[in-house]
Amino acid sequence: MTKTFTIDGQAIPFVDGQTIMDAALMAGVYIPHLCHHPEFTPHGSCKLCSVKVNGRICSACTFPASEGQDVVNNSTELNGDRKRITQMLFVEGNHFCPSCEKTGNCQLQAVAYYLNMLDNHFPFFFQTRQLDASHPDVWIDHNRCIFCTLCVRASQQHDGKDVFGIAGRGMNKHLIVNAESGQLKDTDLQPDDKAVQVCPTGAILIKRTGYQVPIGQRLYDHRQIDQVSLAASGSRPSAAFPPSLAVATEGGHHEP
Amino acid sequence: MQDFIESVVAQHGGQSTRLMMILRAIQDQYRHIPDAAIGTLAAVLGISRSQIIGVVEFYHFFHRTPRGQYDVLISDSITDRMRGKQELLAYLSEKLGVAVGSVRADGVVSLDNTSCTGLCDQGPAGLVNGLPLTYLDLARVDALCERINARTPLHEWPPEWFAVSDNVLKPGLLLASPISAGSAIQSGFGRGLSETLAEIDQSGLRGRGGAGFKTATKWRFCREEPETERFVVCNADEGEPGTFKDRVLLNSHADQVFEGMTVAAAIIGAQRGFLYLRGEYLFLQQKLLAILANRRQSNLLGANILGFGFDFDIEICLGAGAYICGEESALIESLEGRMGIPRNRPPYPVSSGYLGKPTVVNNVETFMAAAAIAVKGGDWFAAHGTEKSKGSKLLSICGDCARPGIYEYPFGTTVRAILADCGADDVLGVQIGGPSGTFISNQELNRTVAFEDLATGGSFIVFNNQRDIFKIVQNFSHFFAHESCGFCTPCRVGTALLKKQVDKIVDGHGSAGDVVALEEICSVVKNYSHCGLGQTAANPVLSTLQRYPERYQDKLKKISYEPGFDLDGALETARRMAQRSDAAAYLAQVGEDHD
Numbered sequence: 122m123t124k125t126f127t128i129d130g131q132a133i134p135f136v137d138g139q140t141i142m143d144a145a146l147m148a149g150v151y152i153p154h155l156c157h158h159p160e161f162t163p164h165g166s167c168k169l170c171s172v173k174v175n176g177r178i179c180s181a182c183t184f185p186a187s188e189g190q191d192v193v194n195n196s197t198e199l200n201g202d203r204k205r206i207t208q209m210l211f212v213e214g215n216h217f218c219p220s221c222e223k224t225g226n227c228q229l230q231a232v233a234y235y236l237n238m239l240d241n242h243f244p245f246f247f248q249t250r251q252l253d254a255s256h257p258d259v260w261i262d263h264n265r266c267i268f269c270t271l272c273v274r275a276s277q278q279h280d281g282k283d284v285f286g287i288a289g290r291g292m293n294k295h296l297i298v299n300a301e302s303g304q305l306k307d308t309d310l311q312p313d314d315k316a317v318q319v320c321p322t323g324a325i326l327i328k329r330t331g332y333q334v335p336i337g338q339r340l341y342d343h344r345q346i347d348q349v350s351l352a353a354s355g356s357r358p359s360a361a362f363p364p365s366l367a368v369a370t371e372g373g374h375h376e377p
Numbered sequence: 378m379q380d381f382i383e384s385v386v387a388q389h390g391g392q393s394t395r396l397m398m399i400l401r402a403i404q405d406q407y408r409h410i411p412d413a414a415i416g417t418l419a420a421v422l423g424i425s426r427s428q429i430i431g432v433v434e435f436y437h438f439f440h441r442t443p444r445g446q447y448d449v450l451i452s453d454s455i456t457d458r459m460r461g462k463q464e465l466l467a468y469l470s471e472k473l474g475v476a477v478g479s480v481r482a483d484g485v486v487s488l489d490n491t492s493c494t495g496l497c498d499q500g501p502a503g504l505v506n507g508l509p510l511t512y513l514d515l516a517r518v519d520a521l522c523e524r525i526n527a528r529t530p531l532h533e534w535p536p537e538w539f540a541v542s543d544n545v546l547k548p549g550l551l552l553a554s555p556i557s558a559g560s561a562i563q564s565g566f567g568r569g570l571s572e573t574l575a576e577i578d579q580s581g582l583r584g585r586g587g588a589g590f591k592t593a594t595k596w597r598f599c600r601e602e603p604e605t606e607r608f609v610v611c612n613a614d615e616g617e618p619g620t621f622k623d624r625v626l627l628n629s630h631a632d633q634v635f636e637g638m639t640v641a642a643a644i645i646g647a648q649r650g651f652l653y654l655r656g657e658y659l660f661l662q663q664k665l666l667a668i669l670a671n672r673r674q675s676n677l678l679g680a681n682i683l684g685f686g687f688d689f690d691i692e693i694c695l696g697a698g699a700y701i702c703g704e705e706s707a708l709i710e711s712l713e714g715r716m717g718i719p720r721n722r723p724p725y726p727v728s729s730g731y732l733g734k735p736t737v738v739n740n741v742e743t744f745m746a747a748a749a750i751a752v753k754g755g756d757w758f759a760a761h762g763t764e765k766s767k768g769s770k771l772l773s774i775c776g777d778c779a780r781p782g783i784y785e786y787p788f789g790t791t792v793r794a795i796l797a798d799c800g801a802d803d804v805l806g807v808q809i810g811g812p813s814g815t816f817i818s819n820q821e822l823n824r825t826v827a828f829e830d831l832a833t834g835g836s837f838i839v840f841n842n843q844r845d846i847f848k849i850v851q852n853f854s855h856f857f858a859h860e861s862c863g864f865c866t867p868c869r870v871g872t873a874l875l876k877k878q879v880d881k882i883v884d885g886h887g888s889a890g891d892v893v894a895l896e897e898i899c900s901v902v903k904n905y906s907h908c909g910l911g912q913t914a915a916n917p918v919l920s921t922l923q924r925y926p927e928r929y930q931d932k933l934k935k936i937s938y939e940p941g942f943d944l945d946g947a948l949e950t951a952r953r954m955a956q957r958s959d960a961a962a963y964l965a966q967v968g969e970d971h972d
Binding site for chain 2: 213
């Protein structure tokens, strides 16, 4: 017999061991998220996927589904607070969408649009962050890193490498690479590594590909992130992503 | 360096879980963790550079660039500030010729702030090369600077500078009648372990760290886990500003604390235990090691304890300046040699804790009480306190009172009675449970210390009517922003935004709407943060805003629009670059609409 719980009143089937996020994605229910990717161990840090489980706020990506749970996802209150959390990410780093080559393919930007974020709301921190352009094919713009650790996890869990790590505490948190020099060029990273493809923002980019897909034809230019995300997970119709588009969007086809 | 590191690693059995202790030894040797050491360590321990760098950069007491031969840290707890810490620090900085947060050019001395050192009853306090300095004043600072400049070794400094007193002023249920070594183990096995767990249950003992989870329930959950390798951990990472009771328990009652851990281990079936001691309590380490050695000699630890066929031993792991490690799952991460980042729950430590094995983590005072209950029985303990909060509570009382120190009360005692005992007659309010707890005003002194009313891990800070609540809130908000581990967005960014917003209002730049904006940040940080740190980080603002809304409003400028920042302040960089200080380089800050 199938077990179920409800999200906003809709019955969601699940099997033991699944999180609320796993079950929701399979059932075609979108819960906003940035640090989550179904192929990697859930992290639970961005807090965009906060839902109310029997009245208590939990991260859908880490909280186990169980029989009869009453989950609130798409409420005005939650979406309002998710917008605030997204705005926190925007003011923490230095995100200039109009001049970023990831625009239109960026999950951070797409989530912001989905949540109807129209301004930064909070004061900017204007932190000084570095670039690492040392690698011949890949560069890191630390201004755009949101510490989702997807690259850390993808490198370890998919690529069989251990290129990235996170160091520091609080607002001094930063992405580091495993090389004595601290530079990307001295790692074994390759541009087709999952760790490169999985970055939800413009923090890790492949060189010389930024504008191959013109603005207007990018992943989120005509569809909201909920549609893209659900299409990419589980029941994804293969026709949804013509190979040409999939290749040209720098890993947008990996979007969960 | 290679040889040194290899020998340190060998002393720790080559285990990467001992990374905190290994890094401490390297930091002591080189006054920082050199890059070369990171590479060597990664190779020798078989872990990644990024794990080591992550740990080094996470903990306040580890550094990637050299500290001075004398590394001086001054405690920035609100109580130290109330005893003149800021003036002392400024004086120290000038006398030593070193800016706060930096190392003097000759490498002799470095100076910085640090979070509460657990010496609030004898502050202003600090640490020099990890050792506590108490009762600092101008005269002592003068003498201290002389010794630093003359490079006098620490062991030639007057020992009274390092003296830490217990200041037990009111012993109660536990402190007045300590048990003798071995008696709880004897009673526990004599009665039967299941029966002893039933006594702990009967006692109603709840966790003394503040959260108040029922101890017997925690132990039973752990005991019933199918996995047979289990651990006992004593949380001595007493970091809540204003708390220092564990310092006293470990200084004077460590045997009983270790005995409580041993009884817990027997009941849950653990063979290994850890005391996670906050780095600020380094001065207790040798004494505690000697007590552990003595217990092994007396067969109270080790193999076949007292002939009961039970093996158990305890290791000490030192923290390195991270408040977050008081959170039990962050503490476990730290014990495993990683950054102190709280885990996702479930699973809880009782089923998946240290190395993924069932683990009981309890506060120092909880183990102390459990040992006494094992000897004297559950009814003895449950006869004290209230219906929901049995037994007694140790309070670390400090701030504006005549007699700061340790006081033990039955739960249910009123704040008023406590204030009378410690000699506080001029009271604006009391911070109960530290910054993460509650601020109560002098209109609420009939409230009681109990889980059902004012829960506290022990911190009890008194403020008199001369104190400015905004200075208190500001200090606490800065504390949380400094101590946020940075794992989740709402806490990492939210505590930094709270700090900014509190500063804006306290410094007089707030205008209409800024209190509402403050409340909004509080709500996101409180409701969406990953762990207790973030969930309580807004408490200082929320509990004072609730009590003194008019004081917040009075701080705001009477202008109808909202400058997002201090216009004139923002020109400071430009003035510096243009080397201008003439009147025309300053903006008359936004004028007020009226008056």
